[in-house]
Amino acid sequence: MTTLRGVVVLVLAVAAAACVEAAQAEATLAEEKANLRAMNLVAETTQARDGRMLSWDEACYETLKTRTSCENLDEVLSAVDFTSYETVDPYPEEQGYVTEIDETQNCYVEFVNPEARESDTETIRYNLLTLSPSEATSQNTSGTVYLTHVTPCGACSTLEDLALYLNVTDLTSPVRQCAALHVLGIISPERAKTMVLNCLENVGFTQPSCRYIWYYNTRSTLNECASVCLAYSSAPNNDPVKNFYDVNYCAPYRAFWNPLGCKNKIQRAPDASPDNACKDFQYENGEYRLNSCLQCDECRSGPIFQKVAGRTRRDSGIASQIARPDSVEIDHDYGFACAV
Numbered sequence: 001m002t003t004l005r006g007v008v009v010l011v012l013a014v015a016a017a018a019c020v021e022a023a024q025a026e027a028t029l030a031e032e033k034a035n036l037r038a039m040n041l042v043a044e045t046t047q048a049r050d051g052r053m054l055s056w057d058e059a060c061y062e063t064l065k066t067r068t069s070c071e072n073l074d075e076v077l078s079a080v081d082f083t084s085y086e087t088v089d090p091y092p093e094e095q096g097y098v099t100e101i102d103e104t105q106n107c108y109v110e111f112v113n114p115e116a117r118e119s120d121t122e123t124i125r126y127n128l129l130t131l132s133p134s135e136a137t138s139q140n141t142s143g144t145v146y147l148t149h150v151t152p153c154g155a156c157s158t159l160e161d162l163a164l165y166l167n168v169t170d171l172t173s174p175v176r177q178c179a180a181l182h183v184l185g186i187i188s189p190e191r192a193k194t195m196v197l198n199c200l201e202n203v204g205f206t207q208p209s210c211r212y213i214w215y216y217n218t219r220s221t222l223n224e225c226a227s228v229c230l231a232y233s234s235a236p237n238n239d240p241v242k243n244f245y246d247v248n249y250c251a252p253y254r255a256f257w258n259p260l261g262c263k264n265k266i267q268r269a270p271d272a273s274p275d276n277a278c279k280d281f282q283y284e285n286g287e288y289r290l291n292s293c294l295q296c297d298e299c300r301s302g303p304i305f306q307k308v309a310g311r312t313r314r315d316s317g318i319a320s321q322i323a324r325p326d327s328v329e330i331d332h333d334y335g336f337a338c339a340v
């Protein structure tokens with residue numbers, strides 16, 4: 001009982017710290033927005049019109065973030081069953097679910113007005129298409145189709161969210177701070193929801209549907225993994241050797257031998273049989289083994305997140321704070337006047 005109270009007090013303290021940080025982030029975001037309005041970005045130069053000096057990369061991130069517009073997001077959301085994202089939590093009540101993610105298909109950007117990429121001011125419009133590599137090649141007759149991540153498109157596949165993933169190398173820590181706000185749900189679930197969503201917006205998630213899948217994902221992880229994640233909050237992400245007291249949440253569930261193991265599966269191709277939601281290297285001893293909190297998150301929240309979000313760092317070929325052996329390489333050069 002005392003321990004439980006200690007945990008609640010600790011979590012509330014983390015949440016309070018996150019509130020202060022969120023308020024500070026809000027101020028900087030407002031300033032940032034004012035800057036962006038004042039600035040009419042010139043893509044060819046590294047100096048914005050307001051005089052702010054931007055590195056070449058930053059100029060490109062700003063172009064991706066502020067000048068691109070996805071025209072078919074509704075269609076994309078409907079393909080991953082996430083149209084009613086404001087009210088419908090995609091996570092099932094019970095563990096032991098199978099998520100279909102067709103890994104033979106990828107997510108492509110097709111520009112509607114490709115010439116706008118040369119302009120300084122015009123909005124660059126595009127559609128997100130889930131295609132097999134050969135379909136993408138045959139649809140690319142005018143050279144306007146670009147791979148943006150492997151696996152099908154979802155709520156976070158837009159170029160705005162790509163800009164965030166490219167620009168912010170460590171999203172884990174700020175997202176963890178936002179996740180701490182879920183504890184306010186003890187007092188008021190609606191208030192907690194608003195706080196978490198606002199916090200994610202301050203981190204830089206501009207698309208509402210992408211913010212929502214992060215919201216449901218962090219809530220699911222808190223429901224499923226709160227105590228292990230508190231216990232491992234300062235553990236390194238990759239933890240090569242399992243100690244006797246560690247739990248391998250990613251190893252397949254076995255009623256007697258591994259009752260806390262992973263019950264969820266992913267069907268990775270239409271004709272494949274469902275497979276453990278985690279990859280072997282995520283729990284077997286070795287440099288890519290995850291700590292127990294990340295294993296719990298990977299198995300219990302990961303599959304639905306990957307399906308609905310579509311874009312992840314790994315699938316976009318962007319390095320993350322979590323080492324893995326199966327990296328993909330993607331050249332995020334969409335033919336803009338600047339290239340990232």
Ligand SMILES: *[C@@H]1O[C@H](CO)[C@@H](O)[C@H](O)[C@H]1NC(C)=O
Pocket residue numbers: 032058061062065163164167168204
């Ligand atoms: C990139 O990140 C920096 C630092 O967090 C931020 O100030 C800047 O606005 C971000 N740029 C874009 C395009 O998101």
Ligand SMILES: *[C@@H]1O[C@H](CO)[C@@H](O)[C@H](O)[C@H]1NC(C)=O
Pocket residue numbers: 136137140142143144145146147
């Ligand atoms: C489509 O053509 C453009 C221009 O040649 C090229 O840069 C791009 O990689 C091609 N996309 C695909 C999917 O092959």
